[in-house]
Amino acid sequence: MKTAYKAKKIFAENEVFNNAFLIVEDGKIVSIEKKYDGEYIDYSDKYIAPGLVDTHVHGYHNVDITDGEPGTLNIMSKGVLQMGVTSFLPTTLTSSYETLNNAVKVIGEEYKQVEGAKVQGIFMEGPFFTEEHKGAQNPAYMSDPSIEKLRHWQELSGGLIKKIAIAPERKGTVEFIKEAKKMGVYVALAHSDAGFDTAMDAVNAGANIFIHLYNGMRGLHHREPGMVGAALYSDAYAELICDGHHVHPAAAGIAMKTKGHDNILLITDCMMAGGMGEGKSKLGEFDVIVKDGQARLKNGSLAGSILDLIDGVKNVYDWNIADKKQAIDMASKNAAASVGIDDRCGILKDGRDADFIVLNEDLSLVETYLDGKSVYKA
Structure with missing residues (x-):
């Protein structure tokens, strides 16, 4: 019909x-x-x-995908529809090897049965990070990148892993990036104290995304441009959490002016507290307090967001740093292109x-x- x-x-x-x-x-x-x-x-x-594409989202409606509980993925897929999201990459946090084994296995078993937004792959945010800019990631589980572990996770998930984030100063990152690319996995950079040259070495090896730009990385200095400088200087994509808390509107605007809107993707980094209102919650193993539109750890650090992706789209337009087409594209077309799924979503x-x-x-x-x-x- x-x-x-x-x-x-x-x-x-x-x-x-x-x-x-x-x-x-x-x-x-x-x-x-x-x-x-x-x-x-x-x-x-x-x-x-086009339906929005969230390539970095940990949970929603009081479920966290890293927990690996059967049925969690379906709850999340139905919940994110209220963000305007129709395709997404459920995103794991830095956790133990065994926890991640279970999480990716369950996603691989259940993704075809979800009743809501379509699962287009898995994003593994860690565990190959460094402690200096750990954010809400647990340093106890951080290590140098292991292509053997990635191959095992890919096998357990049934080939569903599309994206993994690493800290480029870890030992063996250039070799890891090259091997991951051969597997069809996009490599991103995050939670790192790497300097400009080290970050650019990773980009030149094939890393193509900087995770939640400005957050969890060495900042920009005119004598040492750092990770932020590498993100702004390179042709790689950069994620932004445009909730008004993680990044000042002007800083988001600087990224868009510097890199061009086509190289920016809007993401939520949303945690299980998304869609649940204020109160106590969790992000992985950490206790979180949600208040005034922010999710913070007990030490006051920002945790994952509670942003709805459509609100991020609306924000960048309201902040006068993108027109309507650019705002929509950054949360659909660009996001899909960043992990090679623009042949199936993100575009009308x-x-x-x-x-x-x-x-x-x-x-x-x-x-x-x-x-x-x-x-x-x-």
Whole structure:
């Protein structure tokens, strides 16, 4: 059955269509038309955009994917629909080898059965980090990178690992990056005190993403540009948590001006407290207090965020550091491209799954669609 949706604006891959129709049939996008004679669902005062893609999200609705509890992945996949997310990479934290074995195994067993947003791979945030900028990662489990461990995790997950983050100053990182790339795993840089040259060596070896830019890394100094300098200088992608707490709006704007919006991806780094309101929570093994839109450890350090991805999109537009198309692309098209899944999500295009969101003009979420079916209404 063919269904048409009329919108004030439709944000396609390389164009914004005004007063146009999205045509969907059997769960797939058929075309985007400027005229349509049949009946249609009327969103003529609203926008249609691709479903958002969160490539860095640990949990939501009081579940943490690292726990490896059966059913957790499904709860999370349904919960993130209210962020406007239709595809995501469930993200593990630095934990024991055994805990990570179980977590990736469970994801690999359950990802095809989820009822909500689609699992497009796994992101392993650690455990190959250093203590200096550990953030909410447990240094007890940190070590030099091991390609043997990555191969084992990839086997346990059924080939689902798409991305792993490491600290580039650890021993053997260049060799690890090259071998991981051969396996089809994208290597990111994070939780590191590496200097500029060391970080650039990792980029030159094939690392292509800096994790939550500015957070968990050596800052910029004019005589030693550090990890932040390498992120701004290189052509690699950089993640940003645009909740207004992790990164000042001006710092986010500097990154966008320096690197160009095409090299920025918006992520949530959301933890299990996401969607749960204020109160006590956990991030891995750490106790967390959620208050005033922030999640903090007992020592006052910021933990993972409780950001909804659509709010990050709205924020960068409201902060006047991105236009609407750029804001949407950073949380969909760019995010998907950063880990090579833009052939299946992040873009409204003929033949693709009809995974899209309906937005008000202020970019607040109205409705989320999966395969042409409405699955969440704000």
